[in-house]
Structures are given as structure tokens and as C-alpha cells.
Amino acid sequence: MEQLCVPQGQFQLSRYPHREKDTLRAWDAADEYILNHLADEQIPLSGNILILNDSFGALSTALAAHNPAMMSDSFLAEQGLKQNLLQNGLEETRGRFLNSLETPDKPLDLVLLKIPKSHSMLEEQLHRIRPFVHTGTKIIAGAMTKLVHTNTLKLFERIIGPTKTSLAVKKARLIFSDVADLKLPDNPYPLTLDLKGEQFTHNHYTLSNHANVFSRESMDIGSRFFLQILQQEKVGSDEDLSIVDLGCGNGVVGVIATERFPNAQLHFVDESYMAVDSARINFQRAFPEREARFTATDCLAGLEANSADLILNNPPFHQQNVVGDFIALQMFKESRKVLKKGGALWVVGNRHLGYHAALKRLFGNCTLVASNKKFVVLKAVKR
Template sequence: MELELNSPLGCVQLKRLPLRKNELLRAWDAADEYVLNHLVVADITAHSNIVILNDSFGALSVSLSAYRPTALSDSWLSQQATRNNLALNGIGGEQVRLLDSLSLPEAGIDCLLIKIPKTLALLEYQLHRLKPLLKADCQVIAAGMLKSLPPTAWKLLERLIGPTQPSQAVKKARLIFASVDEKLLLPENPYPTRYRLENSELSICNHANVFSRDSLDIGTRFLLEHLPQNSEHHDVIDLGCGNGVVGVMLAKQNLQAQICFIDESFMAIASARENFLEAFADSRQAEFLVADCLSDYPESSADCIVCNPPFHQQHTIGDHIAWQMFQQAHKVLRKGGELRVIGNRHLNYHLPLKKLFGNCRQVATNAKFVIFSCVNT
């Protein structure tokens, strides 16, 4: 695996998170290289107040650390990778100011660097929030790989920032330059969204980067029909909780349970917190953790874990996060504790689950999904 990113700003070592044996993927892409090359050629780094959006593993933040940039991300893993990669290169953590996706940098931004996210709703939210903070002559540069750069990204930039100009493609990457139009009137920010949960009176809040923002997705709908119903489950985890609907319904059917919501998305945890408050007001307490799955969770401390594992990390498809969830769940569950998992049928989760737990029961299935139950013996 290639670890060194060479640019006109210097050579830095970078690693992805989560760490995997025999990692084949780099912690940066050609779009990162394109941005760094352009910044030096255009000579716009000197004395700049630089803000970076959606820097996957810190490639831009670490390379530009001498300029003390501010980096905003919705991903806990992204932030932790940036911290790790700063340390890997002997750079102090104070060189990069890390903010979550719901926070704002200081006004007076004169260089805004954007890696186009997989979820364009997140980009829309970010542009709404940051436009008032941009200087009139701010350099706005968005970057992405051609295969994952939809035309709607251009439209968003033009609608919310100002006129755009695309670059030539280099190594299958492209930059989009936007000029700030101070006369442009911003429409109302549409996020967070809300919808009424089926068969209930709950109004579900969804921040911009949460999956299925406008309605209950079909996988969660199926899972809600087959949740564990065991009054002996006192410590319950909604792992990869998204907007927290699963954990909220688990809490409703088990009034004695202590629910912990875990996700690596700051917006997911914010949504889950708001939805739990909507359901229980001040009558019930829960725990909300932004974290890398169960990496720092105490062993043998949970009676039940429910999850719908992602099979992608940003634009990369794979089962490594699901496998991480299964392995960590095995350690965190008490003896007799249950892991309940839903996944697309073609993912064949029963194979690694049976290998890990020694048992795997099919709870329910339909044309698209299958739900499994494993007991920690």
C-alpha cells in the first residue's frame, strides 16, 4: 500500500481508518493531489484563512497544516484519521482545528476547499451555513473524482455560492471553481428534515447526512417488525444508529432498558438525540456516543445489540465495517446476550456470524433483506 503523498507542499505519510491488515487502498485520491497542486500554482495559501470540508483521512488538512486550516467533517473516523496522521508526521494537533459538521468556523473565510461528499444533501447544508462567512474574494474550490461527481454538485454551487467554472480532468479528477456572488439571496436551509413515523405520533428529525431523510427506509421498516422482545435485556445498543428510530422503538417496548446510541456520524447522533427527546421528553435517559463502532466500549457490558451494518465507507464498497461490528459485538455482549442484524440477502452475513458466534438463527426474510440473531455463548 502506498503511504506517502507527494505534493508541492511536501511529502506526508497517511493511513486510512479503520486500520486493516493488508490494506490496499490509499488514504487520498487524485482529487486531493489536484487541489494541492492548484493551490501552489495559484499561490493562494499564503496568509489564507483556509476551511476544508469533508477531508476523508486528513490528506488536505495534514498537507496544509502549516497554514493552520479549519477542517469540518461529519465523520468521527475522518477526524481521528486526521489526528493520527498529524502525529504520524510529527505535526502538533493544534495545527489543524477540527470541527464537527454542526459547528461553524470563524467568519472571514478566504479559501474554502470542498471534497464533494457522497451525500449531496450534506453539501447543500454546508453551503447554506458557510456562504455568509465567505469573504467577497474567497477562493471556493470543490474537488472530486469524475465517477462520483454528479452534475447536481455544480448546480448546488451555482445556486448557493455563485458562478462556477470547471477545470480540465486530470487523473480522472476534476476541480470546480466558484465565485462568491454577494447579491445572491440564499433560500431557506431545508435541513434538518422531518417526517411522521408510520403507525405512531412521532415526528422524526433527520439531519442532512442521515440515510433516508424523508421517510422510513424499507430495511428499517422490516427490522422494526422483528425487534428483539426480551424484558431481561437491560443494556441495549443501537449500533450504527442513524436517526435512532430503532433504539427509540426498543426503548418503547422495553421500559426498563438503558439504550445506547452509537454512530460515527455527528449528524446521526444529533438526530438520534432529538428523536429520543421527542419520544420521551425528560422522562427517560439514554447514552449517545460518536465513535468508531464499539472500539472503546467495555467488554461484557451489553445484553442486546441491534445493527444494520453499512456496506460502504464514503465511496468505497466493502464488508470490513460490518465485520468490525460483528467482532466487537461478540466482545461487548454478555454471555447469553443477543446480536440482531439485518442485511441485504446477497451479503451472506450468516457465514461470518456463524463462524464468530458458533450459532446464527434466521429470524425473518423477504425478497431483499434477511434478519439474523446470534447468541453469545
């Protein structure tokens, strides 16, 4: 836990979830820049305030006295906000949370926006807040300079109005956008993806992908390879399997698993609200008579121990801008807990990531099911 010192006060902040030997802070220079700017310019903090993409609740905690709402697509961000409010002796009600599929309930007076890594997500968010901003709304966005591009500014200008940037401070930059009366472009999200003709399916599926879903415009090659192997190999019996699509994204892996195992019970899990909702839409469109569970959570948090026969996993190798295998390792550990005895975890990953060593250490076994020049498919069984 480290201390954020800004004009609004001193705050003890930590990232969520806590990881041993994690040296990263729960805020960045762009957060500091926004908070210093608010104080330096004496910007009024009365009225309705919305903060978007506040990764661990740093902005929301620092401004908690003004009762802001926070909007994010991340379950982890929601939990980080709650954790940091409590660590600083603040009530959870000081940080009202809206997930990325919700909208404000009244006009906005101040919008503070951390620029997301995904250009598509930024575009969708600007469309989402546009009906709630007016000529008196102050809109201040912030990011590290590597995330501020010409097309970022053009996006603000197309959807909000005239836009300018600040000088860079500590490699961070602010964006200021004035609300103008514009002829607005249509919101292109969710996108659709047609799976007709894919070798791994006998049916024709049309998938809906919200703006923050991974590989929303085309299927990623790792998932395509994974699905081909799952169709070829003996994965489990044809009995009533309990299957978890872990890190489900748009749910395509779970949808194809449902096609192969018509009696299975599916559970789609992701930390992204948009991913879980995309999976829900796609499953219900493909199998309108079937039921499944859809959960936004941290890896497998909240799932019952010894409850799953099969877990299918294409783990992410980054959290926001931080690259590493820490999420995959957490997924593997929790999978061992959630699997029944004899249940199996199937994983696809890049060859160089070395997942086989971690799986063998955790499960005591790991089988290389298939490989190509870039990916491996691995299986670990709970003994």
C-alpha cells in the first residue's frame, strides 16, 4: 500500500487484487495531473460528477467528499474502489459504481475520464455519455502520453466538440473537450461477427461483441486453434457435464462446447461486464431453449469448490497495460479448487509462456494435447 499525496489530501491506496511482491502503484501520473489541475484551476466540484475508467478507484477516493459516480467495465475496478474507500475510512456509498452497460441517471456537470487502452472502448463511452453532457459540462480526460494520439483527439471532436490538449507533465497529458451541437455519428457497437464456414462448427453463428471485448472484429487465432482441437480430441463424456468458460470474452468457446455437449451446463465467467453480456447474448441467440450462468468476477471467485467437470481457458497475459503471467497463474490455481476430482482444465496459450511448467507444479500433471508454430493446447487433471 502506498500513499497518494494530492491537494485533496493523503490517501492510502493499493491495487486489486493484492499480489505478493507487487511493486506497482494504484494510480499513475495522469491521476495526479487531473487532481492537481482541479485544484489549481479551482474547478467547482458541486453537482453531478462522473469518473470513467478509474482503474483502482484513486480518483474516486480522492474526490469521495463530492460523491462522484464511477463507471468502468472492470469488476476488479469496482472491487478496487470499495477496497480503497474502506482503507481510507470512507463509506462505500461515497463511490457509486456504474458498470459499462449502464448510463447516468441525470445530466453531468463534470466528467473525468481516464483514456482506456482500447480506442473502441473510448468511442463507445463517449457515445454513452453524450446524451448527458451539455454546454456547461466540464470534460477532462487524462492518460499517459503513449495513449494520446491524433485519432484520440479526433474522436472527442467528432462526438463531443472542440478539443485541445495540455502540455505533458511526468509523461502524462490532459485533454479538454467542449460540448458542441454536433450531428453525431451512429454508435457502431456492439459489432457482429459471422462464424459461418468455420471448420470447428457445424452450425452458423452470428456473435455480438461489445466495444471492450477482445478480438471483437475477428476471431483471434489462439481461440480458433483451441476450438479446432476441442472438436478433434476427447474432452469428456457426453453426460451432464458442468463446463466453465473461464475468461469467456464473447463466449465463443462456451458456445461451441454447448454444440458439442448438448446436455452440458455452461457457466461463462469474465472480469469484463461487456464480455459477460456479449457471452449472454451469443449463447441465448444460439440456444434459445437452453439455460446458462453468466458471472462477472475475479477469475473464479465465488464459484463453488469441486463443482466443475471441465474448465476451458484462453488466459489473458496482461491487466490493462501490465504484461505478465500473474492472471493466468491465478486462473490455474483457482481452477484446481473449482474442478471436481477427475475434472480437467484445458488451456490454450502462446508456446513461449511456459504454462506447462506451472500446470504441472499445481496439478502434478500436464499433457500437451496439440501444438503449432505459435500455440499449445494443454490439459491438466485434478487427481
